[in-house]
Amino acid sequence: MSTTDRTRALRRRMIVEARRATVEHGLHGFTIEQLCETVGVSRRTFFNHFASKDDAVLGIELHATDDVLVDFADGGAVPPDLDPLGAIVALAIEQMHVVGLDRADEALVRRVFEREPVMVARFLSAMDVQLAKVTDAVRQRFGWTDPDDRRAQLVTETAAGLVKVTATTYFDDAFDEATGPAFDALLTDNLRLLRAAITNGRGPTE
Template identity: 80%
Template sequence: MSTTERTRALRRRMIVEARRATVEHGLHGYTIEQLCETVGVSRRTFFNHFASKEDVVLGIELHADVEAFERYAAGGIVSSDLDPLGSIVALAIDQFHRVGIDRADEALVRQVFEREPALVAKFLSATDVQLARVTDAVRHRFGWGDPDDRRARLVTEAAAGLLKVTADTFFADADSPAFDALLTDNLRLLRAAITTGQDTTP
């Protein structure tokens, strides 16, 4: 196992254990020290990867997005054939897979949000916090260098709206499809609504 794989596995263990502890005890019912003891890491190691207890529960890793945005801006991570909106959706799906929002622990994530509803708002607001950086990455990827060019922000805001509606549905409906499938379908519906006003699925 490579160093990168070991680091990813360690982060994953911290995230899963934090979610389990939150479901069992509530966010304020355990300490970071207790979490570190369970996982077998030091407090210093914890803060090398996560800024807070809330962030580890949500899978928000320190500096992880910086590299991803740089690679995306340079034309990487997702297919170069995708249009701007499609590329942001593909990037979001890639990032959600990386942090662990998928069917494998969907029930655990739902239980976390049921136990700590305030975390839903933090999860949704994470998109807003990243908005400026995503906009810059889109601007660089598609060569929209003029600061007065509004296209990058318009596309990013549209993607943020897609993510919010998708997250609202995903976490509210236990029978909803997987997050990436739901997001992809919402992108299709948005395109159909804008171009024809109708869902053209046979």
């Protein structure tokens, strides 16, 4: 296992244990020190990856995708010939590869939200911050730097809607991960369906 893979695995352990502790004891029922002891890391290591206990519970990792966003803004990270919407979808897939995607994690998050409803607002606020970062990266990548130019926000919000619809399908309890498509494939197919609907109002096979 590479150093990067080990680091990712460590972050995932901290996130999962923080969520389990929240479900069992509530957000204020355990300390960062107790979490670190469970995982087997120091406070310093914890704060190298997360700004707070709340962030660990929500899986908001410090600078986890910053490098990818910088590369994307400079014209890299995804194929250069993609149009803006396709580029953002490809970026979303790349970011998910960086942070990891696990259906079991999503079920645990739902239990966290049931135990601590206040975390829902915190999560939505974090998503807004992330969308703003992506929008800025899109502006730089495609040269849409005029403050009155709304194209970057429009395509970013559209891509976010595609991700949301895809996640609703993928994380549904009825979804069979063994026979269903991978998240990447499902998201890509939803992009294809959206393009077909916008172009002619018909399905891609009609």
